[in-house]
Amino acid sequence: MNEQDLLTGVFEAHRGHLRAVAYRMLGSLSEADDAVQESWIRLNRTDTGDVENLGGWLTTVVGRICLNMLRSRQTRREEPLETRLPDLVVSPVDGADPEQEALLADSVGLALLVVLQTLDPAERLAFVLHDMFAVPFDEIALIVDRTPAATRQLASRARRRVQGAAPEPDPDLSRQREVVDAFLAASRGGDFDALVAVLHPDVVLRADVGAVAGGWTELRGALTVAKQALRFQRIAAYGEPVLVNGVAGVLTARDGEPLSIMAFTVSGGKVVAMDILGDPDRLKALGLAVGNDQR
Secondary structure (H helix, E strand, C coil): CCCHHHHHHHHHHHHHHHHHHHHHHHHHHHHHHHHHHHHHHHHHHHHCCCCCCCHHHHHHHHCCCHHHHHHHHHHHHHCCCCHHHCCCCCEEECCCCHHHHHCCCCCCCHHHHHHCCCCCCHHHHHHHHHHCCCCHHHHHHHHHCCCHHHHHHHHHHHHHHHHCCCCCCCCCHHHHHHHHHHHHHHHCCCCHHHHHHEEEEEEEEEECCCCCCCCCEEEEEEHHHHHHHHHHHHHHEEEEEEEEECCCEEEEECCEEEEEEEEEECCCCCCEEEEECCHHHHHHHHHCCCCCCCC
C-alpha cells in the first residue's frame, strides 16, 4: 500500500466525524459535505509528515473551513440563519442508519442546532469544538486568532446561551412518542383543551415554509400554539411517525409528496418546542421515501 492509499484510508476513517463537526457548525448537510471535501483537498496539498494526530489536525482544518463559511454568510448578508431551520436528519422510527447515527452522536437535537445558529461564528466554533468534540482551547485559539483565555470566554458565553434556550429532550423515545401521539389525536379531533394540556406553558413553535408560502413563523405560549395547531387538523390525518434528529417527529405526505416534517422536543412529558419544515424545495431536496400515503 502506497502513501496515498494510506492517507486516503485515514481520511475515510475520519469522514463521519468530520461531517458531524461540519453539520454542527453549519446546520447544512450539503455545506457540511463541501467542508469535508475541502479538508480532503487541503490534506493532499499539505505535508503532514510531522503531524502526530491526523484526526485532530483534520478536525481543526474542518473547523477553520466552517468558520470561514459562516463569516462569508455574514459578509454576503444572506438571509439570517435564525429565520431558517437547519437541515433535518429524518430516520425511520426503528432507528437511523450508521451514517446518520454518526451525524447525530452526542445528542445534536434540532433545538440545539436552532440555538447554535444564533451564535457569533467564533462562539459557535469554540462551543462546538470544545464542548462537543473536546478540542483543547489552545488549538481552537489558533483558528479564531485569540488567546486561549479569550477562546475559553467565547465557549463560556455560548454555553450560557445554549443552556438557557436548548431544552434537553426526555431520553425515553417511547414516552416522547406517547406525547406526540396525544398531540396529534387532539389536533385531529379539534380538541383545544387537550392540545393545551400536552403543551408546556412556554412552548415555542418555529415553522419554515419557504419564501413563497410566507417564510418564517415563530410563536410562543401554549394557548397561541394550540390555536395554530388546530389549523393542522386537515393534514394531521396524513402524518406518519419518524425520527427527526433523533427525537419523535411526524412526516405528513399526500399523493407521495411530503407536505411537512414536524420535530417535537418533549421534556418533562410536555412538548416544549415544535419545529416544522414546510418549504417544498427543501423537502424535495431531502429525498424522503414516503412509505404511507394515508388518505
